[in-house]
Amino acid sequence: xxQLVESGGGLVQAGGSLRLSCAASGLVFSNYVMGWFRQAxxxxxxxxxxxxxxxxxxxxxxxxxxxxxxxxxxxxxxALQMGSLKPEDTAVYYCAARQGSVPQVLNNNNGMxxxxxxxxxxxxx
Numbered sequence: 001x002x003q004l005v006e007s008g009g010g011l012v013q014a015g016g017s018l019r020l021s022c023a024a025s026g027l028v029f030s031n032y033v034m035g036w037f038r039q040a041x042x043x044x045x046x047x048x049x050x051x052x053x054x055x056x057x058x059x060x061x062x063x064x065x066x067x068x069x070x071x072x073x074x075x076x077x078x079a080l081q082m083g084s085l086k087p088e089d090t091a092v093y094y095c096a097a098r099q100g101s102v103p104q105v106l107n108n109n110n111g112m113x114x115x116x117x118x119x120x121x122x123x124x125x
Contacts, residue, residue: 007023036069
C-alpha cells in the first residue's frame, strides 16, 4: 500500500520560511517523480514543484525564487523549502507521485497517481 505522509506545516508570519517534508512508502521511490501541489480555500488545486529521481526540477512561476524542492532517494523523502512567504501562500500542501518525467507533471497536473492527505500552511500578515 502506497503512503505519502506530509509534515512540517503550520503558522508562519509573512516573510518567514517553512520546510515541508513528505515520506513515501510502499513504492519504488526511484521510479517516481515527486511533486508538491497546494489548494487554497475556495480555489482549485495548483502545481507548486516537482523533482525527478535524478534531480530534474520544475516549479510554478508563482513561487519561483522562493522555494527549493529536494529529495533524498536513500530515505524516500522529498522536501519543499519555502521562503519569503506571503499570505496568499496559505493553503493545504499536498505531496504526490507518479511515474514518468517532470515535463509530464508540468503538462498534466491531474496525472499524479498517489496523493498524501496534505499539511496546512497558514501565513499571517
